Amino acid sequence: MIKVYTAESAHRFDHGWLEGSHIFSFGEYYDPDNTVFGPMRVCNDDIIAPGRGFGAHPHSDMEIVSIILSGRLRHEDNLGNVAESSFGGIQRMSAGTGVIHTEHNPSKDEPVRLLQLWFMPAVRGLQPSYKAGKYLPEKLEGALLPVVSAEGSDEIVDIGQDMTIYLGRLRGGQDLRFEQKPGRRIFIYIIEGNVAVGGNKLSSGDSARIEEESAVQLAASEPAFVLLIDLP
DSSP, rough: EEEEEGGGSSEEOOOEEEEESSSBBBBBBBTTSOOOOOTTEEEEEEOOOTTTTEEEEEESSSSEEEEEEEEEEEETTSOEEEEEEOEEEEEEOTTTTOOOEEEEEEOOOOEEEEEEEEEEOSSSSSEEEEEEEEEOGGGGBBBBBEESSSSSSSSEEEEEOOOEEEEEOOOOOOOEEOOOOOOOOOEEEEEEEEETTTTTEEEOOOEEEEOOSSSSEEEEEEEEEEEEEEEO
């Protein structure tokens, strides 16, 4: 079963310093039929203005992943972690028993665009932790590259949930088949371009939630940038 959510159905917002869209219920936007997908809780496509950002605020028992698409994002927290990431960078914060952090755009003239993804942890009440990683953007070409997973590696950021986040750049006219174990879920978000997902045509800002399917076919009619998440 494939359920498509169009870009028009997302909650669009513009606060001046911050603009973007909420794919799930978040903050002031609440839809009781759109709160979770398996352990997935949030998918925000954000643009933060130069020199602006989120002040110190707390989190607990949440796996939070930031994927930087352009510009730079700076993270600081009360655990002593400080990091800046640009395109190719991944930041993962496991909030556990509690952490306070800030996120802001350190540039004076360039906005930062990022995807922020939240997931319920497999185990609650763990010690909080943070990790910043980086993948090679050229490895995205024509493939789905794992950038976050439960196991982690030197090139893949680990996370406290049984899941894998993939990014990929598909060539125009390319077909790509993704397979997973039965009984799992797939979330897809189109960052750029147009992609048919199981025969459903998706464009930039559209997403799909897939259940009861052990495989899905992606067909790009033009160059496209795609996020795919394998979830329990």
